[in-house]
Amino acid sequence: MNKFRFIAFYLPQYYPTASNNRWYGTGFTEWTNLGKARKCYPGHDFPHVPSELGYYDLRLPEVREAQAALAREYGIEGFCYYHYWFGNGVRELERPFQEVLASGKPDFPFCLCWANQTWKKKMWDKDAVIEAKILQEQRYPGPEDEEAHFATCLPAFRDPRYIQVDGKPLFMIYRPLEMPDPTAFMEHWQKLARENGLKGIYFIGQTPNAKRDLEAILQTGADGVNTLRMHDYRRCWNPVKYALKRLWWNFSPYPKIVKYKDISRFFIAEEDRRENIFPSVLPNWDHSPRSGRGGSIIHGSSPQLFERNVREALAAVAEKQPDHRLIFIKSWNEWGEGNYMEPDLRFGRGYLEALKRAIDAVSAGEH
Template structure:
């Protein structure tokens, strides 16, 4: 293995009030609203999660963003992947934080973009585990004028010296690689080359075993990354077929009812081995490392969650990920960290009252050992 591994952490630019959230959820709503009102659903459930070193921060404050970078550097994170929301015809959400980063040149820390190309819904969770969705804003792909407008914005970011590039190709992740029209992919790649780069390093995010890596590579993506959060999309369940998955879901909810525990619980101390597979050794795959997960602040009893997720098991998980990439070329020794600060999904590295800097220290320790 080389002497440096790129650790690119997903970053949610949401922790501040904004007009759309005020309209949809009430004045002053931020991600902290769900985090703060979360309830423990069973004995020993680690909720609510309380931030430690940075407190309930407001991302509009530059000092907070600088403090985040200092913690990220301490952990061994080498870049942030800011979630980027472009819904079509120039409509963006949560844009002001990244705009500020781009405009001011601060923090002086590498970054790239992940296009979160999905519609937003207000979900009402039902007692049987189903949900009813109210569309808040739709992701659309209007065509060539939208493509040009979007690319003009992306190019400003690509040209920033902090922007992550692989072999002089800007790194761009697509959250939903299935829905994006091939025309967007081809034009973005062609225009990036026309702007003087050696191409566009397109990363496809795969969330289901039914999605084919081969098809995505054929469509123009350079690499894929697998999000194996678990639950109903795990490969083992996928093999059961539709009827089998339905029966398993009934079993989950019956078990949850009897044990008085949320039905979609996974034991991280056993499951973390499933987060890295032989597929991650391929040069066209970027492994994902995940410290912890608990979606119940957003979705309550029906949320998926991991129990027994501790810094120690995360450390072991990172070592397995490092082992998967050790034989790759130096420029392909990359890990995606999901996530730096997804507090509403219990999916974060930042210090909290329970673990302090535990996850930061675990990553740092694993990188030191893995690079020996």
């Protein structure tokens, strides 16, 4: 039987923090944006309402256990927690993962994705057309900070639950090409890993623009690339159609809207068959809870269409070495962006069931 490694990105923005209280008001979480959002156009599939897990608080270990149990039941190997290190020891949203690490529970695999981007207030406002205000700047102070960052991650790397590739802890960098010297950073961490008894680090860089960035990321010294192709459809439009669409989006009273059935066929590409290129599957996308009219929406997603996306991803990785049959799910619980696998009132466990159907069918030899 083939072994497929589905890893779901995991957002920890579901508990109050001192920074968010200061920036957005007391008690702010991802649920705040979801609760304020409204339908943006006729036929908009909204609101998105969680069902069996409810509007949870990630400070509760029972919630984290329930999430892991669901993910495991439907074929997900582990969670890739977004990890925020802004330089000079500044961190955000670290509590849920630190409690998972310290408690040993849930007994469910995990890895980290360093979300190395500056936080701007427009990312969370109702209307994204306002001037961006920097809340927390991403900085790269140099080698001493890199050592402090590594030391913070080392207990996770040593945890038996930590996801490995080729015997090395998997560490994803969200935007490696935005770093001033990604090669020096990776070489430094590889040295630190070996000095601390690890075989090394398996670095994966992510890109939403594989055509532009793929080879550049690999040239930094990254071991692999995670592709997220939700915008690749635009490259297949002729220039006139693209110009007209951009004009419409600029003046329309609605967000940028595209159909899932039309664009999902671009989510997987030939490059994803390469041994060190790892595709993503996307259940849905709806950024309007965070950005209102300034956002973008993929319209008409369904578990059936998502299952097709999963099968195409499985076909792309099927001939790789077992350790490299990685497929990333964008995402487990990003409710404010409308991409989540957790059960909701509309489809229940539909997306989870679609994932398992696809895995079982391909593993049994169906095409």
